[in-house]
Each structure stands twice: as structure tokens, then as C-alpha cells.
Amino acid sequence: EVQLVESGGGLIQWGGSLRLSCAASGFTVSSSHLAWVRQAPGRGLEWVSTLYNAGATFYTDSVRDRFTISRDNSKNTLYLQMNSLRADDTAVYYCARATISWFGDADGFDVWGQGTGVTVSP
Amino acid sequence: QSVLAQPPSVSGAPGQTVTISCAGSGSNIGAGFDVHWYQQFPGAAPKLLIYRNNNRPSGVPDRFSGSKSGTSASLAITGLRAEDEAHYYCQSRDSGLSGSLFGGGTKVTV
Numbered sequence: 001e002v003q004l005v006e007s008g009g010g011l012i013q014w015g016g017s018l019r020l021s022c023a024a025s026g027f028t029v030s031s032s033h034l035a036w037v038r039q040a041p042g043r044g045l046e047w048v049s050t051l052y053n054a055g056a057t058f059y060t061d062s063v064r065d066r067f068t069i070s071r072d073n074s075k076n077t078l079y080l081q082m083n084s085l086r087a088d089d090t091a092v093y094y095c096a097r098a099t100i101s102w103f104g105d106a107d108g109f110d111v112w113g114q115g116t117g118v119t120v121s122p
Numbered sequence: 123q124s125v126l127a128q129p130p131s132v133s134g135a136p137g138q139t140v141t142i143s144c145a146g147s148g149s150n151i152g153a154g155f156d157v158h159w160y161q162q163f164p165g166a167a168p169k170l171l172i173y174r175n176n177n178r179p180s181g182v183p184d185r186f187s188g189s190k191s192g193t194s195a196s197l198a199i200t201g202l203r204a205e206d207e208a209h210y211y212c213q214s215r216d217s218g219l220s221g222s223l224f225g226g227g228t229k230v231t232v
Contacts (some may be wrong), residue, residue, distance in 0.1 A: 044225070112167040
């Protein structure tokens with residue numbers, strides 16, 4: 001069964017760091033485009049970052065230079081290292097597998113994890 | 123204010139048809155990027171409902187359909203059921219951005 005399971009969320013102080021993990025099963029992370037999408041309380045979905053199968057990384061402006069997306073192929077796991085956390089980073093963080101467009105870009109998201117909550121407190 | 127504009131809410135009686143719009147621009151939907159739709163229940167992860175404008179993943183009822191024209195896309199739910207009460211999000215890409223765009227979401231009330 002194709003599955004994504006996130007972990008690593010929790011309560012963290014403003015300015016702190018946290019690393020989220022996303023364990024994949026049923027497919028290999030190294031051959032997939034994978035992304036992090038977050039949802040602040042009572043708000044909509046927001047794309048955060050994507051890691052392409054070839055290694056290219058992309059970030060939304062608000063997290064660039066603070067967050068780092070990576071993967072460990074041997075553990076078939078995706079990560080999101082979050083530094084200098086701010087109150088507006090408070091959200092449920094989902095990892096998702098992206099389908100690949102005709103041009104090889106990350107397209108829609110066909111598999112989602114259950115999410116892990118991050119709360120940044122003053 | 124999302125780049126992809128969706129109505130905050132739509133409602134309909136059981137059995138009726140509701141349509142959710144997703145209005146973009148020439149740099150995203152109008153540029154030829156595909157539109158995808160997700161269904162999300164409270165406390166749950168989003169689920170892919172429609173991919174590449176008008177395709178349903180296996181297991182999605184044919185009551186759900188998608189379309190795209192010009193700079194906009196739409197999701198239609200026919201034969202509305204109480205179990206369709208959820209939030210629905212459109213998603214696409216933009217030529218000026220490196221990642222994905224989501225609409226603000228629409229709450230469907232039956």
C-alpha cells in the first residue's frame with residue numbers, strides 16, 4: 001500500500017528549530033517528487049516546499065532561507081528542517097507525493113500523509 | 123487573497139448540483155497549467171478528487187466532475203449528498219512561481 005506517515009511535530013518556542021519526517025512506503029522517494037504542504041488553524045492549504053527526484057528544491061518565499069527539504073533514500077524518508085520558527089509557521093504540515101507533469105514538473109498531489117502539527121509559541 | 127479565487131462557500135439541497143469555481147489568470151490556469159481538486163473533511167488530510175482538469179482517480183464517484191476553460195476551472199457535484207459536506211480546494215501552477223498554488227477553499231454545505 002502506498003502510504004506517507006509524518007512525525008516530528010510539536011510545541012516549539014519562537015526562534016527554535018524542528019525537523020519533520022515523512023516515512024514513505026509502497027514507493028521509493030528517490031524516484032518521486034515530494035512536497036510539504038501546510039495548513040494554519042482554520043485556514044486553507046499552502047504549498048511550502050518541493051524536492052524533485054533529481055534533487056532540485058523549491059520553497060515558498062516565506063520559508064526560503066529558514067526551511068530545508070531533504071530525503072534519505074536508504075530510509076525512504078522525506079524531511080523538513082525548520083529553523084528560526086515564527087508564530088505564522090504554526091500549522092499542520094502534510095507531506096505529499098506529486099504527480100509528474102508532461103514537462104517533468106511536480107503537478108498534482110496524489111498521496112498525502114495524515115499530517116503533523118507544529119505550534120510555535122512566544 | 124489567493125491567486126486562485128474560490129467562493130468561500132456554496133450550498134445545495136440533497137440531490138441538487140453545485141458548482142465551485144476557481145478563477146485564475148493568464149500566468150497560471152490560462153497559461154495551460156493543469157488544475158487539480160481536493161476534498162478535505164475536518165481533521166483529515168486532503169484527498170485528490172480530480173486531477174488534470176477532468177480526471178477522477180479510482181474510487182471517486184462520477185458525481186464529481188471537473189472542467190477548465192480559459193483562465194478558470196470548475197468542480198461540479200451532481201446528486202449532492204450529505205456526505206459531500208467538506209472543504210474543496212483547487213490547485214495549479216504559475217509561470218511566475220516555482221511551486222504550487224492552492225485556491226482559498228470552498229466549504230460545501232448540504
